[in-house]
Amino acid sequence: MxxxxxxxxxxxxxxxxxxxxxxxxxxxxxxxxxxxxxxxxxxxxxxxxxxxxxxxxxxxxxxxxxxxxxxxxxxxxxxxxxxxxxxxxxxxxxxxxxxxxxxxxxxxxxxxxxxxxxxxxxxxxxPFQIGFQRRFDAGFAQARVRILAGELGEIEQFAATGRDPAPPPLEYLKVSGGIFLDQAIHDLDIARFLVGEVEEVIAIGDARVDPAIAELGDADTTTVLLRFVNGAQGVVQNSRRAVYGYDVRTEVFGSGGKFVLDATPKTPLLSYADGVKMDHYHFFMDRFRDAYRAEIGAFVASLRAGTPPEPGAFDATESLRLALACTRSLKEGRAVKVAEVQVRPA
Amino acid sequence: MxxxxxxxxxxxxxxxxxxxxxxxxxxxxxxxxxxxxxxxxxxxxxxxxxxxxxxxxxxxxxxxxxxxxxxxxxxxxxxxxxxxxxxxxxxxxxxxxxxxxxxxxxxxxxxxxxxxxxxxxxxxxxPFQIGFQRRFDAGFAQARVRILAGELGEIEQFAATGRDPAPPPLEYLKVSGGIFLDQAIHDLDIARFLVGEVEEVIAIGDARVDPAIAELGDADTTTVLLRFVNGAQGVVQNSRRAVYGYDVRTEVFGSGGKFVLDATPKTPLLSYADGVKMDHYHFFMDRFRDAYRAEIGAFVASLRAGTPPEPGAFDATESLRLALACTRSLKEGRAVKVAEVQVRPA
Amino acid sequence: MxxxxxxxxxxxxxxxxxxxxxxxxxxxxxxxxxxxxxxxxxxxxxxxxxxxxxxxxxxxxxxxxxxxxxxxxxxxxxxxxxxxxxxxxxxxxxxxxxxxxxxxxxxxxxxxxxxxxxxxxxxxxxPFQIGFQRRFDAGFAQARVRILAGELGEIEQFAATGRDPAPPPLEYLKVSGGIFLDQAIHDLDIARFLVGEVEEVIAIGDARVDPAIAELGDADTTTVLLRFVNGAQGVVQNSRRAVYGYDVRTEVFGSGGKFVLDATPKTPLLSYADGVKMDHYHFFMDRFRDAYRAEIGAFVASLRAGTPPEPGAFDATESLRLALACTRSLKEGRAVKVAEVQVRPA
Amino acid sequence: MxxxxxxxxxxxxxxxxxxxxxxxxxxxxxxxxxxxxxxxxxxxxxxxxxxxxxxxxxxxxxxxxxxxxxxxxxxxxxxxxxxxxxxxxxxxxxxxxxxxxxxxxxxxxxxxxxxxxxxxxxxxxxPFQIGFQRRFDAGFAQARVRILAGELGEIEQFAATGRDPAPPPLEYLKVSGGIFLDQAIHDLDIARFLVGEVEEVIAIGDARVDPAIAELGDADTTTVLLRFVNGAQGVVQNSRRAVYGYDVRTEVFGSGGKFVLDATPKTPLLSYADGVKMDHYHFFMDRFRDAYRAEIGAFVASLRAGTPPEPGAFDATESLRLALACTRSLKEGRAVKVAEVQVRPA
CATH class of the missing domain: 3.40.50.720 (NAD(P)-binding Rossmann-like Domain)
Structure with missing residues (x-):
């Protein structure tokens, strides 16, 4: 070979x-x-x-x-x-x-x-790259660079929200690995991308959207508390359903200020009639189209340059481990150290 | 009498x-x-x-x-x-x-x-009224009415952030009862106002802003996970210091949509030069001046009408109980039921 | 005396x-x-x-x-x-x-x-003060100070929009002096406040809202082109009716950047359901309440300090002269120099 | 053939x-x-x-x-x-x-x-299509559809602003046909697209950015007043230089409400430190990338469908005629009817 x-x-x-x-x-x-x-x-x-x-x-x-x-x-x-x-x-x-x-x-x-x-x-x-496209969104990418440059000082708090318009089909959910592996993993990966590794999680969750999801042993509405290794505190909230569309909001707070990454209005059209109204994204692909293109562009560019693609094997593994820690915390009703999640338990 | x-x-x-x-x-x-x-x-x-x-x-x-x-x-x-x-x-x-x-x-x-x-x-x-002025802010008051009218459907998630520009003097902090009683109680009261009573809390916290605060046995940076009686999940994040000013943001999410209550720009002046910039509130009184006036107006109006002022003795007690549950959770490093907090322990 | x-x-x-x-x-x-x-x-x-x-x-x-x-x-x-x-x-x-x-x-x-x-x-x-309250709005006042300090460099363009929710009663309109004296004068005064004196105007206008307004010889929908003495170009648009409420927007553009003064959302409540929605002001008093208070406060403060109140006799006269030039331009269908408008014509 | x-x-x-x-x-x-x-x-x-x-x-x-x-x-x-x-x-x-x-x-x-x-x-x-890409921006395209559907009622006022970060090279300007043909034509075309044909224009303009532009007989800062055939009033302001970037804003006002088409923030990153700040577009291609793609997609789709591409010969000619009317108005210092602009003068 x-x-x-x-x-x-x-x-x-x-x-x-x-x-x-x-x-x-x-x-x-x-x-x-x-x-x-x-x-x-x-x-x-x-x-x-x-x-x-x-x-x-x-x-x-x-x-x-x-x-x-x-x-x-x-x-x-x-x-x-x-x-x-x-x-x-x-x-x-x-x-x-x-x-x-x-x-x-x-x-x-x-x-x-x-x-x-x-x-x-x-x-x-x-060369290997895993598809965490959100890291290639212009806002998230810029936030990372500016955080690394020290603009926010010491990072102290993190908050992320991720909501989809509607749950996927039950057939899909059955093999999805659960809400933390399938959906929240994007927010958890961004937590690692912008703040650093997580030490411990406490997750709560329920099936509020569809009781059939509970029957699968899964949740559709979850909240996780994170303790980062660097001392920062975090929260991640997810839901499988939001009537208003696709909702991704991330906030990073530190001694030097705050970054907020929310969706801009879907189009530049503000409509004034009964109040002021703007459109909101309903589909993750609309929100992250440029990020999907940028991640493929970055993959090709790193092949050409001979540098290891990012995010690669390490992030694929560690963001999964974090999602599994959340899953375990929800199942067992207790705080779970991320380091507990091992192929052969530590 | x-x-x-x-x-x-x-x-x-x-x-x-x-x-x-x-x-x-x-x-x-x-x-x-x-x-x-x-x-x-x-x-x-x-x-x-x-x-x-x-x-x-x-x-x-x-x-x-x-x-x-x-x-x-x-x-x-x-x-x-x-x-x-x-x-x-x-x-x-x-x-x-x-x-x-x-x-x-x-x-x-x-x-x-x-x-x-x-x-x-x-x-x-x-007649007795307690000074939770935030309930009288036009945004929060309208949110409550519309939530009670069912506009958000079943409430599923709540998130609040409260940050002050800088910590109060240590002399004040010594007798303040701690961050949950002194600062977070406003966010906790709003949680009760907009979502309902809380069953259990899990709090984490540290002194990130000033080590002297740790010496008082207090924290200046906290995150709380809330389980509401009605099944909703909540988070509350507080900090005693934000370089950009006074930061109060509240989000309520339900099966029918989402309300976000954040500060509007401090003045209607948008300045375009290197990017686009707007002013932000630095002082709670600027942010809530109209709310302070409205709460006094409401007190006078309820005296005149002969109706019990709101929020009164019940809310004064229950929001305190919730803040005390957070304090206990942080001290004892465990989930605390709000009902545990009793004069004679249950 | x-x-x-x-x-x-x-x-x-x-x-x-x-x-x-x-x-x-x-x-x-x-x-x-x-x-x-x-x-x-x-x-x-x-x-x-x-x-x-x-x-x-x-x-x-x-x-x-x-x-x-x-x-x-x-x-x-x-x-x-x-x-x-x-x-x-x-x-x-x-x-x-x-x-x-x-x-x-x-x-x-x-x-x-x-x-x-x-x-x-x-x-x-x-001591005499005329009631141009808009000058006391936090945004307009700050814009003036920053423009005088040179932040926008040379002022090159100005644009203002003023719209009321609905026309006043015809009885009022009959004695109002016409749309330029009664309504547009606020925008014209702000043009003078932020940019300087005007040399020439060209006005067009019609009665689009109510034909009875045409019968009074008045207009309800007007657009004015302004040439300022300092070479800046300006436009002012007014309407007596806006279904969405009270609309005041002002933009000042110069070699150093741009200021935009628009209404902030009426309350800090953003509602997400079918798109994202916020409330808009419907009443000038809601939009300018703080400005009305501030102008009275400034009047009292200048009496106490023994300094001449601002805006006084000069601005009362010159903003009227400018409004009269617009009226004449609309009536006569031609460009009118502001200096033409004299008690004894020049 | x-x-x-x-x-x-x-x-x-x-x-x-x-x-x-x-x-x-x-x-x-x-x-x-x-x-x-x-x-x-x-x-x-x-x-x-x-x-x-x-x-x-x-x-x-x-x-x-x-x-x-x-x-x-x-x-x-x-x-x-x-x-x-x-x-x-x-x-x-x-x-x-x-x-x-x-x-x-x-x-x-x-x-x-x-x-x-x-x-x-x-x-x-x-089949022929002319490159007015702005018509394919999601906001402008949606505005047109909703205006045609009557959402704004009778259109009464129009206002557009178009500013570039910096003037093109003088060599380019020499053969550009002047600011109205080269730059303002996009705003004039949008005026026709959203409101309808224009009857008469009054243009003023100067070289404020670079005196060399005046030597070419051209202007770099212009303001135009428009009378539309349907009675609506319009204004268009242009500048060849804006230190804050690429500025395109369009407002359409009617008896049923108002549409505002401005740029959304360049990225979804809001930065809180000294005030709140967001990025602004500096390059027309960033602002209209999706529109450029959509116009080519639309051209291909209309070839495939066998329908005449839009905008075609008619709009290429009429938007040019309108820009030429503005040029003539500025040169001759008078109101110019669009119909005056003929190959063989009417």
């Missing part, structure tokens, strides 16, 4: 997109607009979906089996946007085949499997 | 203001602009302070001892804005003298003393 | 309020909360109105004839809030009686009468 | 991009992400520029002469983003060759030439 040296050529990097659903189209469109990249293969069990994405991306070949795309000799890098349950297996296959890997979160719902596969990624040395 | 019947006359109600400090001036100015009220006495140990407030309010008499003002036969109602440690004693004296009482929060830092004095208020039947 | 020397005593200044309508109540409430002032007389032809305001302000005397209040020997200063047609006569009487005068705008709808009465004010030397 | 029938096939439409500068890259990136389109040729006199854009768009061929690209038999449609002085000639050549045409504004700085070329477009029947 050899990993291609992307830095020694300026030929476009050849991609396969595994999975031709909504995210496949989104990432395909991003790749298609990048001169540094070309899509040479698309894989999806549904031939029409594969053909549609191949057409969009001018990809010359389609496969029904993603492993065939991985082993296509022209393919140098893969974008994995298949169902979550197949992520680990495909990452492993791609890594063993020496292909660079971008994979939507999560690697797996299971820490042991995540660590195993991330270990293979690290052994093989293939 | 007879309580005046304010409803049977339209003569102005005669007030004494006990305490001629900043809040005395503020409430005095509010009373002076109300045709239903007149200030007939001012009491303060500092003669110049008393004289200044008397002049402002056209009060004909000043006293150095507040008890003399309470027993002034022309006085029908008292505004207690003396140091906190004297509240209970003055409320008791006024109630026993049959005078209507408005008192700044808290009644006492101690639940037993609070319950004892509130018991006297209820026995004597004097 | 002697003008009282307010600087040599710290006794409260004794006021008469002439007119017990809405503005009388507003100014009365402002005076009642100022320790430097006392109201000793109220005049209104309606005895109940006079009595109500006297009660609010603790004024010991009421008069039905404002001249009697002016000549009340205890009265040192008068607040004129009577119908516009009586302003000139009452200012003259008060000035000749040596009383300080605050008068709602305008002095008169007629330039000759305005200049005559302002001449008397200047001859007698009585 | 035959015009391709794009509706009878779902093969991608084959484009040539004429001009490989900044706008060529932007439109190329938009085309590259559209499955309905493919770029088969790029033309630019600079070979590296052509090669770079060909690589970005996967275009197989480059030309140094745009006429060669137009006559490339595979090319079905052209995107003209060459210097303005070449637009007319290239539109004519493409139309005569039966190719669909998208051209950046303006067709020509001259009405006669514009009408001549638009005549050829109409005779040949080739």
């Amino acid at each position: 050899t990993i291609p040296d992307f830095t020694s050529s300026d030929a476009p990097i050849s991609f396969a997109i595994l999975g031709a659903g909504r995210m496949g189209l989104e990432h395909g469109q991003a790749l298609a607009s990048l001169p540094e990249a070309q899509v040479v293969a698309v894989a999806d069990p549904l031939p029409e979906a594969a053909a549609r994405l191949a057409r969009l991306t001018r990809a010359p070949r389609t496969y029904s089996d993603p492993h065939d795309a991985i082993h296509d000799p022209e393919v140098q890098a893969v974008i994995i946007v298949t169902p979550t349950s197949t992520h680990a297996e495909l990452i492993e296959a791609a890594a063993r085949a020496g292909k660079a890997v971008f994979c939507e979160k999560p690697v797996a719902a299971d820490l042991a499997e995540t660590e195993r596969v991330m270990g293979i990624v690290q052994e093989t040395g293939v | 007879t309580i005046p019947d304010f409803t049977s006359s339209d003569a102005p109600i005669s007030f004494a203001i006990l305490g001629a400090g900043r809040m005395g001036l503020e409430h005095g100015q509010a009373l002076a602009s109300l045709p239903e009220a007149q200030v007939v006495a001012v009491a303060d140990p500092l003669p110049e302070a008393a004289a200044r407030l008397a002049r402002l309010t056209r009060a004909p008499r000043t006293y150095s001892d507040p008890h003399d003002a309470i027993h002034d036969p022309e006085v029908q109602a008292v505004i207690i804005v003396t140091p906190t440690s004297t509240h209970a004693e003055l409320i008791e004296a006024a109630a026993r003298a049959g005078k209507a009482v408005f008192c700044e929060k808290p009644v006492a830092a101690d639940l037993a003393e609070t319950e004892r004095v509130m018991g006297i208020v209820q026995e004597t039947g004097v | 002697t003008i009282p020397d307010f600087t040599s005593s710290d006794a409260p200044i004794s006021f008469a309020i002439l007119g017990a309508g809405r503005m009388g109540l507003e100014h009365g409430q402002a005076l009642a909360s100022l320790p430097e002032a006392q109201v000793v007389a109220v005049a209104d032809p309606l005895p109940e109105a006079a009595a109500r305001l006297a009660r609010l302000t603790r004024a010991p005397r009421t008069y039905s004839d404002p001249h009697d209040a002016i000549h009340d020997p205890e009265v040192q200063a008068v607040i004129i809030v009577t119908p516009t047609s009586t302003h000139a006569e009452l200012i003259e009487a008060a000035a000749r009686a040596g009383k300080a005068v605050f008068c709602e705008k305008p002095v008169a709808a007629d330039l000759a009468e305005t200049e005559r009465v302002m001449g008397i004010v200047q001859e007698t030397g009585v | 035959t015009i391709p029938d794009f509706t009878s096939s779902d093969a991608p439409i084959s484009f040539a991009i004429l001009g490989a500068g900044r706008m060529g890259l932007e439109h190329g990136q938009a085309l590259a992400s559209l499955p309905e389109a493919q770029v088969v040729a790029v033309a630019d006199p600079l070979p590296e520029a052509a090669a770079r854009l060909a690589r970005l768009t996967r275009a197989p061929r480059t030309y140094s002469d745009p006429h060669d690209a137009i006559h490339d038999p595979e090319v079905q449609a052209v995107i003209i983003v060459t210097p303005t002085s070449t637009h007319a000639e290239l539109i004519e050549a493409a139309a005569r060759a039966g190719k669909a045409v998208f051209c950046e504004k303006p067709v020509a700085a001259d009405l006669a030439e514009t009408e001549r070329v638009m005549g050829i477009v109409q005779e040949t029947g080739v």
Whole structure:
């Protein structure tokens, strides 16, 4: 196995997109607009979906089996946007085949499997990026840079809210790993991105939106208290349903000031009639479209530059561990140290 | 002892203001602009302070001892804005003298003393209002009405932030009862006002702003997780210091939508140069000036109408109990049921 | 005739309020909360109105004839809030009686009468302030200071919008002097306050709201182009009707940046349901309550300090002249130099 | 000559991009992400520029002469983003060759030439779209739909502001046709888009930013008063320099309410330290990136659907005529009817 040296050529990097659903189209469109990249293969069990994405991306070949795309000799890098349950297996296959890997979160719902596969990624040395797109939003990215530059001084408090317009189908929820792994993980990852590692969590939660969610042993409305290693205090609130749309708000407070990251109005149209009204985002893709494009651009740029993509194996593992700590805290009704969450308990 | 019947006359109600400090001036100015009220006495140990407030309010008499003002036969109602440690004693004296009482929060830092004095208020039947001014802010008041009308549906999550520009003097902090009783109680009272009673709290906190605060056994940076009786989840974050000013933000989320209560810009001036900039409140009195006026107006109006003032003895006691539960949770490092906080432990 | 020397005593200044309508109540409430002032007389032809305001302000005397209040020997200063047609006569009487005068705008709808009465004010030397309250709004006042300090560099463009919720009664409009004198004059005065004197205007206008307004020879929807003496360009748009409420927006643009003065949301409540919604002001008094209080406070403070009140006779005259130039431009369908508007045409 | 029938096939439409500068890259990136389109040729006199854009768009061929690209038999449609002085000639050549045409504004700085070329477009029947991208901004597009649906009732007032961060080079300004044709035309086109045709204009203007602009006979700071055919009143203010960035604000007021289209903050990051601060757009491309993409998407979609692209020859001509009326009004110091601006004067 050899990993291609992307830095020694300026030929476009050849991609396969595994999975031709909504995210496949989104990432395909991003790749298609990048001169540094070309899509040479698309894989999806549904031939029409594969053909549609191949057409969009001018990809010359389609496969029904993603492993065939991985082993296509022209393919140098893969974008994995298949169902979550197949992520680990495909990452492993791609890594063993020496292909660079971008994979939507999560690697797996299971820490042991995540660590195993991330270990293979690290052994093989293939470039790997996990899909925490929020880090590439202009606001969040700028907040991070300015926090690192000391603009907020010592960070003392963090608060994040994440709400979706409506819960996904129960079929999806059954295999989602629960609200912390599936939804809150984005807010938890941002907590780590902007403040640092978390020492302990206390989670509460209920099924307020749909009793069927309780029957799955899952919650749809949760609140978590975080103690960060650096002494900062945090809270994260999530809900699977918000009638007004997609709600992501993050606040970081420190001795030097405060940053608030909320949605700007969806359009620049303010309407004055009975009060003043503006539109709000209803769909995560509208809110984070530019971030999705930027994360693919960053992946391609780091391949070209020969630098390790970020966020990679470490963040994929640690944000999962944090989400699992929340899950355990909610189940066991107690404060849980993040370090407790181990493949072989400490 | 007879309580005046304010409803049977339209003569102005005669007030004494006990305490001629900043809040005395503020409430005095509010009373002076109300045709239903007149200030007939001012009491303060500092003669110049008393004289200044008397002049402002056209009060004909000043006293150095507040008890003399309470027993002034022309006085029908008292505004207690003396140091906190004297509240209970003055409320008791006024109630026993049959005078209507408005008192700044808290009644006492101690639940037993609070319950004892509130018991006297209820026995004597004097009208009593406690100074939770935030309930009279146009935004909070409207939020309450619309929540009661069902606009947000089932309330599921609550989040409040309260930060002051800088900590008060250590001398003040020593007798303040701690951050939950002194500062967070406003956010906790609003939690009760907008969502309902709280069942259990989990508090964490540290002294991040000033180590001398830790030496007092107090915290200056706290985060509390709340479980409401109605199943809603809440968080309250407080800090004694914010370089950007006075920060009060409250969010209530339910099945029907979300209300956010934040400060509007301090002035309507937006300045465009390097980015866009607006002024922010630095002083609680600027933010809540209209609310302070409205609470005094409401007190006078309820005396005139013969209806019990709100918030009264019940809210004074229950918001204190909630603050004490937070204090205990922080001290003992465990979840505390609000019902645990009893004069004789349950 | 002697003008009282307010600087040599710290006794409260004794006021008469002439007119017990809405503005009388507003100014009365402002005076009642100022320790430097006392109201000793109220005049209104309606005895109940006079009595109500006297009660609010603790004024010991009421008069039905404002001249009697002016000549009340205890009265040192008068607040004129009577119908516009009586302003000139009452200012003259008060000035000749040596009383300080605050008068709602305008002095008169007629330039000759305005200049005559302002001449008397200047001859007698009585302190005089005209009621352009917008100058005392925290935003406008701060904008002026920062513009004078050079923050915007050379001023190049100005834009103002003024819209009322609904036209006043036709009876009022008949004697109002027209939209420029009655409504736009506030925006025109602010143009002078923030940018400087105007050289030439071009006005267009129509009756779009109510054809009866056209029959009066008046307009209800107007747009004016301004050339300032300093070379800045300006526009002012007015309407007598806005379904969404009271709309005042002002923008000043220069080589150093831009200031925008718009209304902040009416309350700090943002409501998220179908989009995001906030309340808007429907009533000029809600928008400018603090400014009305501040202008009365400034009047009292300048009497006490012995400095000439601002805005005074000069601004009363020049803002009227500018409004008359707009009126003439609209009538004659041509550009009009402000200097053309003279008692004896230039 | 035959015009391709794009509706009878779902093969991608084959484009040539004429001009490989900044706008060529932007439109190329938009085309590259559209499955309905493919770029088969790029033309630019600079070979590296052509090669770079060909690589970005996967275009197989480059030309140094745009006429060669137009006559490339595979090319079905052209995107003209060459210097303005070449637009007319290239539109004519493409139309005569039966190719669909998208051209950046303006067709020509001259009405006669514009009408001549638009005549050829109409005779040949080739689909034609002019580059008024602002119409495709989500806010402006939605405003138009809601205005047409009657939400604002009768339109009574319009106000637009357009300011650039800094003037373009003098070399560019010399051939730009002046501020109204080069810059204000976007605001004038939006006036027509949202309110309707204009009957008469009165323009004032000066060179405040750079005296060299005056020497060119041009202005850099202008204000225009508009009378619309439907009776609405309008104002448009422009400046070639704004230290705070790119400033586009549009307000439409009617009997049913008001729409305001301003920029949302550049990022969702609010920073609280000394006041509250947000970023502002400094570059038109940042503000209107999505609009540029949407206009190319709309062009492709209308080719595919067989419907005439909008805005086309009519709007290219009428917005130019309006800009020429402003230019004439400024030069001649008088009100100018738009209908006066004719190839052979009326």
